[in-house]
Amino acid sequence: MCYFCSCETGTYVQGKTLYEFHCESCHMADGSGLAKLIPPLQSDYYDDNYDKLSCIIRNGLNERIIVNGKPYEQEMPYNLGLSDFEIVNIINYMDNVLLKKDRYKSLQSVRDELAGCSY
């Protein structure tokens, strides 16, 4: 009946809840961010670093980055408590609901990315 439920492909319930709890306060409900303080998710940086998202979510980010042509250097906190499974759900929620990208990251690719985080 519900083959895909565990991965939230249909409704992104867990991804949405986790996003609201862990990310929304900074990146906003629509992912738009805040001026030159918090970068928008709809960005060249997001796409260019698609294979590093798992590492950014788990370990945070604290370096000067250029997003849609603007510099950002505030610190994003880490989320060591999020499981691989939860990270995949957050990414697929952002991708499909907020950013309307219509692409899907698998649990295995999140695990591969996390194994190779540079920090």
Next chain:
Amino acid sequence: MKYTLSIIIITATLLASCTAPKTEKLPYLGKKELVDGVEQNYKIPQFSLMTQDSTMIDNKSMSPNIYVADFFFISCPSICPKVKKQMLRIYDRFEDEPRFKLISHTLDPKRDTIQRLKQYAENLEVDHDKWYFARTDQDTVMDLAFSYFVNAFVDNEAPGGFDHSGKIILIDQEGHVRGFCEGTEPDSVTPFMDDIEALLDEIKTKK
């Protein structure tokens, strides 16, 4: 106990005023005070704060203007960016109103130096003479938050070390509290902006 009770009363008054019909003059919020035997509307007490430009502001320098106030700190990971987004929305709408200002008070003067506040304001890309990022010492800002009916506590368990509410408060040209909203809830900010508009009309007709 008495203290808790008075907070409950204040909150109840604030909540009750929410439902006032829009066409009426904005209410005066807070407990009335007796001054020389005469009942007066609650006023924000004396303050004197330094802004991101290292200039001082106080009740008097604010007084030809109406303003909105919030309390935050730069490293706040919880509600602050959301509230700032709404402050920015208010700023954008009233940017060209010469008699309208904004004050964001830092609750964390130890870490939020004048220099860091300046940088923060620049990153928000707002006019330094319209939106003040204000700093004073720790005890004073805590008391000041209470005087704006904002609950703020030093709490090492809370994210970033402070526990506080995301209220945005509207103050008139005489220092009276005339409205408030929840800065974390965009839907509550929309009618609040109409209140600001109404207050601007009020002071324009009064001159």
